[in-house]
Amino acid sequence: MTYELYYWPGIQGRGEFVRLALEEAGIDYVNVARDKHGEESAEKKLLKFMGDPGLVHPPFAPPVLKAGELVIAQTANILMFLGEKHGLAPADEGGRLWTHQLQLTITDWVAEVHDAHHPLGPTEYYEDQKTEARKRTALFLEQRLPKYMGYFEKVLQQNSSGNRLLVGDILSYPDLSLFQVVEGLCYAFPRNLSRLEGNYPEIMALHDYVRRRPRVAAYLDSGRRMAFNEDGLFRHYPELDT
Amino acid sequence: MTYELYYWPGIQGRGEFVRLALEEAGIDYVNVARDKHGEESAEKKLLKFMGDPGLVHPPFAPPVLKAGELVIAQTANILMFLGEKHGLAPADEGGRLWTHQLQLTITDWVAEVHDAHHPLGPTEYYEDQKTEARKRTALFLEQRLPKYMGYFEKVLQQNSSGNRLLVGDILSYPDLSLFQVVEGLCYAFPRNLSRLEGNYPEIMALHDYVRRRPRVAAYLDSGRRMAFNEDGLFRHYPELDT
Structure with missing residues (x-):
């Protein structure tokens, strides 16, 4: 079965967390955000899909994964589905819940990254909330x-399986998402990250490990991985990276 | 098995979403936030539990549910566990994912309610971000x-089972959470809610239905249900309810 991933064109955004899982698991999928007719055509397809009155389970927002008859939204929910179906999560109940x-x-953390440049909410431009963004980002x-970084560093240290992954001895979907958060933070806050990264050796080692996974590496090197930019979740505004 | 729910004393907060599911399902649980020795003792128990170095799956933040050997955090994750175990979610894969x-x-919505009074984040007092809170709340x-209300109104309208619940023909955990969001919004923004509620008859009917469920009604009338207050998620600041 070929899955279809619906997301906004032009940004990595929350869709990228899903793409990394699809790529790592070697799943065949149509990336609807990338359209040979361009971004306008891609957005049209997304909006047509989202607005289809025949959808039994209408999503509030993208990303949305179509997997046969299933139409699944909410990033963490899609990842749970993919993880359990495609070997990116443990099989036992306790392990699945922990994952x-x-x-x-990570969802909460990413929301706080977004709110750092959008403290007045998602409906106004950054340019109209720069003063507040400076306060919130500081x-x-x-x-x-440091609270989030310290937490995930501790989880990695505490994993008794002897590897350097988050859950037991398998690569799981939050490992891929933590990689993406580090990627995004390095893009958005290079000065702060180079100051902080020495405090979190386990997180940086995991980031390095995920980057070298053959399928992830192939994806990152392909033209299919979009670049970060100032329309996405992780934005580089030098005035905020102080 | 008696469950234990760990949460901050003195506020409903995110713990209340879990309590409503425990109450509706008639589950035997210890509400660790309510301690016969008072709030200080309750907070001490919470912090001791959260900081136990022997915890294999340490939580980032409460609420945390202890269910035998399982220690589960993140409100939506706890609710998924309870829902699937205790009849507050459908059994089929598509139904579980939709729920x-x-x-x-709802998690996203509640975070936005919180951020309305804390636009600069959770680490500063409301009194130190009142100007920004006024902007974000507006x-x-x-x-x-209206976007969230409209979405859930549509989902309720579209449910083809003929009842007025969110998922199929059973009461599920998001029904209970939607009830709690309406309760909280009516407390926090009474002027706006009385202006808006006529636009969302299905949501208000669901709210009414949940309030009359025998176990929920018994809980709401008991001394065990705390009152809303200005330390929680839903806060009534008249200057914001314009």
């Missing part, structure tokens, strides 16, 4: 970022 | 609240 718990904590970098 | 997708959309009430 999802870590993913939901608090984020000083207080929240 | 969880709705819950994760945008939330004008643009985001």
